[in-house]
Amino acid sequence: MRFFFIVIAVSRIEILSVDEYYLTHIDDIKKDSQVVTVSIRCDTILNNMDKLAPELRDEKYVPRDGIILEETQYVLRPGDTVFDVLNRAVRYNKIHMEYQGERDNVYGSAYIRGINHLYEYSCGHLSGWMYKVNGKYPGYGISKYKLKDRDKVEFVYTCDLGRDVGGSFYSERN
Template identity: 55%
Template structure:
């Protein structure tokens, strides 16, 4: 009998641990994100999200995604956001997409070997939708960093662009072997 109580206690502990690590939010709560007001002395960055390459090669993309591809290729036009201490590219993107109610899915940093968050899809456009070499890439001030989004710390005045590529970045001006 004593053994039963020990086992029961252990199971209870596991359930308590799982519940303590779970955060449930309603849709309204989730999208209610505060973006700091732009003051003259605030440090700011700009963020742009483009799917123009996907729109150009849309015949390779499943038709059910077509209604969500914007014809001008702009998901989020160049917008200025206030920088907070220790912000990475991911923090800025996450805050912006939540504020603008743009759908975004990512894989957590603990789930891959690069120890960085990986952006799987933005605005229902996911990796591999436009062939096996397609997915989201980002550039800061025109350069393509060799770091993950949650490892790149941004600084005042940075210009971040997220752009969907259909060919491993070659169609958006990035060549690894340059």
């Protein structure tokens, strides 16, 4: 009878949760890094608090200045979309986000349902999240928009179908 002995060398293995991974492995920005800037704001709600769901009338959901995430730079990875960078930003900053995947809707793009517990319709029937890149509303899904070096991405909460944030769903489509 032959016996085989297997020797297993155990080294220090660190197992991280997804949240821990994003907190410890955010890309360091170097001199030659391509970057994008991301911000998340809900300041339009400040003038519409009467429309906001009562359970959300708290500073942890709507900060006094309306800024959920101030302008922050992130490394742009090859092929990154607006959704990819937003997803990294909210995970890194531990900001709640809920979305519908691109396979789950007719538009074939991810759809942001809520950020920081603020959802579509949380502040009236014309409210929800919109995004702009370099000051313009692209008019198509966030997982379809490929970013370029130095792009500036802004997520803004609208209480009036975009009219209160400098864009309108209907004017962008026509």
